[in-house]
Each structure stands twice: as C-alpha cells, then as structure tokens.
Amino acid sequence: GQNIDQPTEMTATEGAIVQINCTYQTSGFNGLFWYQQHAGEAPTFLSYNVLDGLEEKGRFSSFLSRSKGYSYLLLKELQMKDSASYLCAVRDRTGANNLFFGTGTRLTVIP
C-alpha cells in the first residue's frame, strides 16, 4: 500500500520562504509529484522528482530523498496568489503506476 503524510495547514508571510514537507511509504516508488490546487479549480502540476536532489523551477523548488522517503516543496518570495493547497503525490509501480495523493497542505499567505 501507500502512505503519504504532509501537514494539514501552514501560514507564511508575503515575501518570505516556506517549506512544505512530505513523507511517504510505498513499495514501488516511481516518482513524486507536487501539485497546486486553488479552491474550486483543477490541481495543476508544479514539479516532478524521481532521482535524489533538488529540482528548481523559478520561485518553486522540490527536493527528494528516496532513502528517507522524504520530499519538500520550497516556495520563495511568497505572493498572495500562492495561497492554495499543495498536494504531494507518489507514483507507485506496484499500483499500476497510478498516482497516490496525500491530503494536501493548505497554505495561507498573509500580508
């Protein structure tokens, strides 16, 4: 089976940096995805990691450690529009390579 954990809620200040952690347990790890979801909208793809290390994409970076079953999403220079839910999802090859999601972290950016 799959077990994916992330904090339920976080609050951060505009202009600051925030790190959203995700831990996972899965038998056939085949990649980790981060999605952003604004209320009432579709989850949108942010980043993908399959090898250990840091992937940087503008203000967003994602890190993966497969040996620790751990990832984080780093958001820099926070903007009000970054207030959203951030979903960690793991692809499991023993689960037919389908995506398995955590419950999501609701981030609130305050002035």
Place this chain on the structure above:
Amino acid sequence: EAGVTQFPSHSVIEKGQTVTLRCDPISGHDNLYWYRRVMGKEIKFLLHFVKESKQDESGMPNNRFLAERTGGTYSTLKVQPAELEDSGVYFCASRPSGTGNSPLHFGNGTRLTVT
C-alpha cells in the same frame, strides 16, 4: 490546447437517483483517469483507461459505479443508485502515452452532493 473539461461542474441529487459525469480529456491523450476526493480526505484513484480499455479499476468503490470510454475519446462515470457517501469532488485527468513519467492534467472536477 484545450484542457481537460468536466461536466457538470456541480450536481445535487437525492439518494437513490442516478447521475452521469462526463470527462473530455486533452485531445490525443490515451490515458484517462478518474479520481475522487471526499470531504477532508485525500484524492483517491478510481480507475484508469488506456484508450477505450480499462487498464485498472481497482479503486472503484463498488458496482454502483460504472465508467465507460467508448471510442477512446470522452469518458462517463455513472453512479446508480447514488448513496450519501458518494458525495465528493470527482476529478478526471489525462496524459499522453509513451512519455514516461509525464504529469497528469486535471479537470476542474464535478462536485457531487447526494442528499
């Protein structure tokens, strides 16, 4: 390109009634997925089509749920008869074949309320 579209955006039905949700994937995407999010819980996998074939339907809750993808284009998900616990947001997602670990593209979802 047009994104994944789902219809309707909202549906309110009574227990025992039937509802059919529709998903139009991105044109050319062979892989189509249905997911569901129940209030307060994680997004959970329901099933996966490759073209018109069901690749994996291990996430379907029970036989009240029927998914089809005739012709390998759009898909429908029918719930019959609906129960209270079927309430939630039903997401459809698609991705192309042969692209390794390409991300899923999601629709905005259908919010189903069973009263």
